[in-house]
Amino acid sequence: MSRASRAEVVLRDKRHVWHPYTPMEAYIREGNPLVVAKASGSRIEDADGRTFLDGNSSWWTSLLGHNHPRLVRALEAQAQEFCHVAFGGITHQPAVDLAEALTLRAPPGLSRVFYSDNGSTAVEAALKLSLQYFHQNGAPQKTICLALEHAFHGETLGVTALSGVAAFSAPFRGLGAFVEHLPTPSDGLERALEALERTLRERGDRVAALVLEPLIQGAGGMRFYDPAYLTAARQLTARYDVLLVLDEVFTGFGRTGTFWAADAAQVTPDIMCLAKGLSGGILPFAATLTTERVFEGFFGDPSRAFYYGHTYCGNPLGARIALEVLRVYDEEHVLERAQAKAARLAAAFAGFGERSGVVRVRSRGMCAALELESPRGGGYLDRAGWRVYDLALERGAYVRPLGNVVYLAPALNMPDEDLQELLDIVGECLDLTLQETRHGS
Numbered sequence: 001m002s003r004a005s006r007a008e009v010v011l012r013d014k015r016h017v018w019h020p021y022t023p024m025e026a027y028i029r030e031g032n033p034l035v036v037a038k039a040s041g042s043r044i045e046d047a048d049g050r051t052f053l054d055g056n057s058s059w060w061t062s063l064l065g066h067n068h069p070r071l072v073r074a075l076e077a078q079a080q081e082f083c084h085v086a087f088g089g090i091t092h093q094p095a096v097d098l099a100e101a102l103t104l105r106a107p108p109g110l111s112r113v114f115y116s117d118n119g120s121t122a123v124e125a126a127l128k129l130s131l132q133y134f135h136q137n138g139a140p141q142k143t144i145c146l147a148l149e150h151a152f153h154g155e156t157l158g159v160t161a162l163s164g165v166a167a168f169s170a171p172f173r174g175l176g177a178f179v180e181h182l183p184t185p186s187d188g189l190e191r192a193l194e195a196l197e198r199t200l201r202e203r204g205d206r207v208a209a210l211v212l213e214p215l216i217q218g219a220g221g222m223r224f225y226d227p228a229y230l231t232a233a234r235q236l237t238a239r240y241d242v243l244l245v246l247d248e249v250f251t252g253f254g255r256t257g258t259f260w261a262a263d264a265a266q267v268t269p270d271i272m273c274l275a276k277g278l279s280g281g282i283l284p285f286a287a288t289l290t291t292e293r294v295f296e297g298f299f300g301d302p303s304r305a306f307y308y309g310h311t312y313c314g315n316p317l318g319a320r321i322a323l324e325v326l327r328v329y330d331e332e333h334v335l336e337r338a339q340a341k342a343a344r345l346a347a348a349f350a351g352f353g354e355r356s357g358v359v360r361v362r363s364r365g366m367c368a369a370l371e372l373e374s375p376r377g378g379g380y381l382d383r384a385g386w387r388v389y390d391l392a393l394e395r396g397a398y399v400r401p402l403g404n405v406v407y408l409a410p411a412l413n414m415p416d417e418d419l420q421e422l423l424d425i426v427g428e429c430l431d432l433t434l435q436e437t438r439h440g441s
Ligand SMILES: *Cc1c(COP(=O)(O)O)cnc(C)c1O
Pocket: 118, 119, 120, 121, 123, 152, 153, 154, 155, 213, 218, 219, 247, 248, 249, 250, 251, 275, 276
């Protein structure tokens, strides 16, 4: 490939490309995007040879760093054999090896693996499994799915209905009649537990599933909550025969310190959704795990089968990489080694929290967040975090915010010196931003 200059790529991009989550009019007028030419380890390199520390593992995917050599080798090895085949009435060893490995790794009782291709489809499959399960197993009145305020579970229409983030769901609100939102434990454990208990007591006989991002509500603003909520949610859903769906798309693969966030409460859900870190940031790949009970609910007459799938279900490249991802966690002791890094991250954020104008600092595992006090009151459309973003980019770090929430979710194996450099840049950019805000006001 002959390489175009940076300016030329941006010019042509602005003529035809529509970017995700991006106000395109402003982007075309003044957007100055990073133009990536390479990435490896914790760094992204642009078309001019400048490098940027990746503060969010590229939307929470490259948990083992970019282009981990073992993952690239697994990709190449599988590509030499075959890249894709249909998965209906066909199987292959990568998908089988991975299903075995995932069920061994998952909380006990999750013994069945349904493959798809991204986080949204992993949760969409979970919704349809839950609703169809009750529809054909003696409780067709169970048609409600419960989700939390500030939840985010992806972008297909079904999971958009679960979303508690207005910026993403407002235009489609009327279409989510099967969803009821509950107060989130990230705004107070007691109130959230009371509401969950009351809802299930009053309407549990009509509820099919409770869908949760365990411990951290990610895209809704890096909102953290107590594992006690998961424990209680498991007990209550069991009591009212409601399926507990844990969306570990962001939290899985060690982000919160344990391999699954569910491990912190020693909870086994009925359904668990995986994507993002599952394929190490190499390509789109997802899995929805469930129990024998749910699986067997689709036995019997063929009309009871799960007539659902995606063209790239069980993609062999993804499966082979995901298997290698699991091996790398074990053989490189990724979680053990991340502990000291997580402590460093937490300490630095605690320090940031001493600055006036910074509120609600929190950290857990390799994830830390803070909020900039903002006259606009926060939320996804707030611009407060974007000044930090711009300043950090000038200094060689990519730290895309969530509105006024500035956070880091770096690779779990980010070298200590890179992590320190990233933290130094964030600290400096916070100081500059806070100074500007004070002078501006
Ligand atoms: C990102 C995310 C999704 C959606 O995943 P996509 O691959 O973007 O479709 C779903 N759930 C959670 C918790 C996520 O963080």
